[in-house]
């Protein structure tokens with residue numbers, strides 16, 4: 001039985017081939033991120049323009065993943081399943097507007113994390129976003145426990161994408177430090193690939209979704225830097 005991975009599609013040239021060295025260390029399923037426009041994903045797949053993150057091969061259509069609804073993202077959608085002709089690994093192509101196993105889009109979750117950095121608690125955040133407070137509390141707890149690791153991960157992404165500066169010392173607010181790192185990663189990624197290389201407008205939280213391969217709040221992420229299994233996951 002071939003292995004199955006989950007893939008998200010972001011900018012045209014954004015793939016882990018460009019930002020990581022070598023293949024992921026984990027042999028289990030991983031996520032691959034693709035852009036939100038499914039028509040463009042289809043045309044890129046048909047043209048052989050989505051690279052396999054595992055080998056020099058390209059991905060081809062291979063059926064569909066289960067239909068899912070994500071709040072904050074228009075309607076129901078059904079991610080494409082794709083398979084590499086070279087290594088035969090199957091991937092689920094998750095749009096960059098979503099996170100693995102989360103019922104809300106990454107912009108909603110990102111808005112909650114941003115509000116937390118501004119000093120809000122889970123109740124007012126939930127009220128403002130129309131999300132149950134317990135759900136917001138869950139997001140905040142997960143991120144609070146990994147904020148420093150994510151901050152360092154995002155600075156590594158920024159460095160690999162071209163922001164050549166040392167990781168600054170933490171300033172005392174893990175939430176604001178996290179947003180600073182995310183801002184640097186976004187500037188570096190969009191600066192490197194430019195408006196031509198990036199498919200459509202990309203937000204900071206989409207950069208976070210892409211460079212975590214949809215695993216921003218998933219168990220076990222980030223395990224290491226961008227080269228160390230950061231994109232391995234089950235769908």
Ligand SMILES: [Zn+2]
Nearest residue numbers: 052055084087
């Ligand atoms: Zn492959």
